[in-house]
Amino acid sequence: MEKSIKDIAFFLLLLLSFLLSILKNSIATDIINTGEILRDGSTLISSRGTFELGFFSPGISKNRYVGLWYKKVPNSAVLWVLNRQIPIRSTSRHLKVIEPGQLVLLNDTDNVVWSSNTSRIAQIPILQLLETGNLVVKEANDDNSENFLRQSFNDLTDTYLPGANFGWNSTTGVDISLSLLTSNDDPAPGEVTFFLDPTGYPQAFVKRGAVTICRMGPWNGLGFSGAPKVGPTFRHRLFINNSTAYYREDSIDKSIISRVTLNQSGVIQRWVWVDHTRGWVVYVTLPTDNCDTYNFCGAYGTCYIGNSPACGCLRRFVPRDPQGWIKGDWSNGCIRRTLLNCQKGDVFLKYSIIKFPDSFHV
Numbered sequence: 001m002e003k004s005i006k007d008i009a010f011f012l013l014l015l016l017s018f019l020l021s022i023l024k025n026s027i028a029t030d031i032i033n034t035g036e037i038l039r040d041g042s043t044l045i046s047s048r049g050t051f052e053l054g055f056f057s058p059g060i061s062k063n064r065y066v067g068l069w070y071k072k073v074p075n076s077a078v079l080w081v082l083n084r085q086i087p088i089r090s091t092s093r094h095l096k097v098i099e100p101g102q103l104v105l106l107n108d109t110d111n112v113v114w115s116s117n118t119s120r121i122a123q124i125p126i127l128q129l130l131e132t133g134n135l136v137v138k139e140a141n142d143d144n145s146e147n148f149l150r151q152s153f154n155d156l157t158d159t160y161l162p163g164a165n166f167g168w169n170s171t172t173g174v175d176i177s178l179s180l181l182t183s184n185d186d187p188a189p190g191e192v193t194f195f196l197d198p199t200g201y202p203q204a205f206v207k208r209g210a211v212t213i214c215r216m217g218p219w220n221g222l223g224f225s226g227a228p229k230v231g232p233t234f235r236h237r238l239f240i241n242n243s244t245a246y247y248r249e250d251s252i253d254k255s256i257i258s259r260v261t262l263n264q265s266g267v268i269q270r271w272v273w274v275d276h277t278r279g280w281v282v283y284v285t286l287p288t289d290n291c292d293t294y295n296f297c298g299a300y301g302t303c304y305i306g307n308s309p310a311c312g313c314l315r316r317f318v319p320r321d322p323q324g325w326i327k328g329d330w331s332n333g334c335i336r337r338t339l340l341n342c343q344k345g346d347v348f349l350k351y352s353i354i355k356f357p358d359s360f361h362v
């Protein structure tokens with residue numbers, strides 16, 4: 001009798017440990033340990049289930065990439081791509097963490113197709129998908145972001161996520177900017193970029209190649225001059241000193257899903273996910289109108305979208321090219337009506353509630 005109770009107890013224990021092991025294998029994880037692999041088809045999921053990392057093919061392409069998307073949002077856009085320029089073309093793919101802290105993508109024959117460079121080494125490197133959407137390589141048990149070996153927030157694709165530093169670090173030479181995808185089928189960097197320029201006073205620019213499309217700023221201590229307010233749900237700051245200049249937003253309510261994107265037309269948009277309608281709301285679009293087009297009215301010109309034409313000249317200035325001006329070509333801007341003469345009582349005139357001019361040459 002006593003023996004059979006023991007047997008049953010033993011059997012139950014066995015069953016329990018078996019069930020536990022099934023459970024353990026099916027629990028989503030946000031970590032890949034050294035030597036472990038993430039196969040195409042499996043994903044990493046951040047601790048509270050907001051973000052997911054896995055393999056995908058963009059658009060009609062058959063190439064495979066490692067990318068990040070929202071887990072909670074149906075048909076989420078891809079927010080970040082690991083191997084933007086080096087797709088994997090073979091059928092079986094794995095992402096692996098190898099010592100001393102490198103990420104590698106392997107093909108069918110276990111050849112390295114893509115690898116990350118690391119300047120620092122770790123004893124026990126792990127890959128973790130943080131709840132902020134930052135994919136980091138770090139020393140296991142070291143959560144200090146200063147010590148991360150690698151982080152996706154230092155290498156943004158076409159999407160800015162709250163918590164990332166957007167800007168420039170002279171120590172590392174890392175310039176964190178957004179660059180557009182070549183096309184919907186190819187995530188390689190395209191011509192359009194969005195970046196922070198600390199020259200003069202910090203401003204943010206959207207450029208297509210060398211041509212400036214749009215300018216935000218300069219930063220006036222509270223926000224980017226001329227740019228719409230970020231809204232009460234975000235805290236935004238600009239850090240600047242000799243070695244670094246970067247802009248950063250943090251969601252005050254961490255449950256808010258929000259992103260800033262750059263599209264192929266050079267349009268920047270802030271999106272917020274609304275749970276109860278299960279849809280995105282566009283909070284801000286830049287450029288908002290023609291007045292946001294860089295240099296639309298030329299030097300010493302003014303732009304007020306409520307006027308027709310929108311372009312005018314500063315007080316006591318006249319169009320430089322009156323013929324062109326009449327025909328709707330305002331790009332030559334304005335010149336002084338009379339030469340500047342400080343002895344004869346010329347003074348400063350005050351303008352309020354306007355966007356500051358380009359401070360690049362200040």
Ligand SMILES: *[C@@H]1O[C@H](CO)[C@@H](O)[C@H](O)[C@H]1NC(C)=O
Pocket residue numbers: 089090107108109110111112113
């Ligand atoms: C894997 O990559 C190696 C090196 O690039 C290449 O020689 C090999 O053919 C690839 N294997 C497959 C199955 O694509």
Ligand SMILES: *[C@@H]1O[C@H](CO)[C@@H](O)[C@H](O)[C@H]1NC(C)=O
Pocket residue numbers: 115116117
């Ligand atoms: C790693 O460094 C090599 C040589 O400097 C470079 O060619 C390669 O593109 C780098 N890889 C990545 C993923 O940055």
Ligand SMILES: *[C@@H]1O[C@H](CO)[C@@H](O)[C@H](O)[C@H]1NC(C)=O
Pocket residue numbers: 146165169170171172244246
């Ligand atoms: C700039 O890089 C240095 C060296 O990696 C780092 O310690 C510092 O935190 C970075 N600054 C910012 C603002 O990311």
Ligand SMILES: *[C@@H]1O[C@H](CO)[C@@H](O)[C@H](O)[C@H]1NC(C)=O
Pocket residue numbers: 239240241242243244
């Ligand atoms: C520059 O600012 C960054 C971020 O605020 C700070 O970590 C760093 O120590 C500063 N560097 C100098 C030289 O002041």
Ligand SMILES: *[C@@H]1O[C@H](CO)[C@@H](O)[C@H](O)[C@H]1NC(C)=O
Pocket residue numbers: 241242
């Ligand atoms: C920044 O650099 C300039 C010139 O190198 C130096 O004069 C100044 O003291 C530095 N400021 C800080 C905060 O390090």
Ligand SMILES: *[C@@H]1O[C@H](CO)[C@@H](O)[C@H](O)[C@H]1NC(C)=O
Pocket residue numbers: 263264265266267285
């Ligand atoms: C970029 O976004 C703007 C505003 O939504 C839209 O009008 C434009 O067509 C978009 N461009 C592309 C290439 O999708």
